[in-house]
Amino acid sequence: MNPAGFTFHIGCFAEAIGCVTRGPPSLEYAWFPGFAWRLALCGQCTCQLGWHFRSDDGESFFGLILDRLREAKLDG
Numbered sequence: 001m002n003p004a005g006f007t008f009h010i011g012c013f014a015e016a017i018g019c020v021t022r023g024p025p026s027l028e029y030a031w032f033p034g035f036a037w038r039l040a041l042c043g044q045c046t047c048q049l050g051w052h053f054r055s056d057d058g059e060s061f062f063g064l065i066l067d068r069l070r071e072a073k074l075d076g
Helices: none
Strands: 008-015 019-026 035-042 046-057 062-065
Touching: 019 046, 035 062
Parallel strands: none
Antiparallel strands: 008 062, 019 035, 035 046, 046 062
């Protein structure tokens, strides 16, 4: 749950093809201690898909809102 009271069901991913990160890293209201977060947006429509988390030692992952994700359609 975020500070505004919204609950999110997220999945954690090592990669998020198609996501772009925006904003300065923040430790405020961090869900994962030791990890700063930035917004993770769709690279096409800029809808917020979740957050990108990074620790001081370089570990990182995406926490993406599961009901905002869609499977990519592959040609062929």
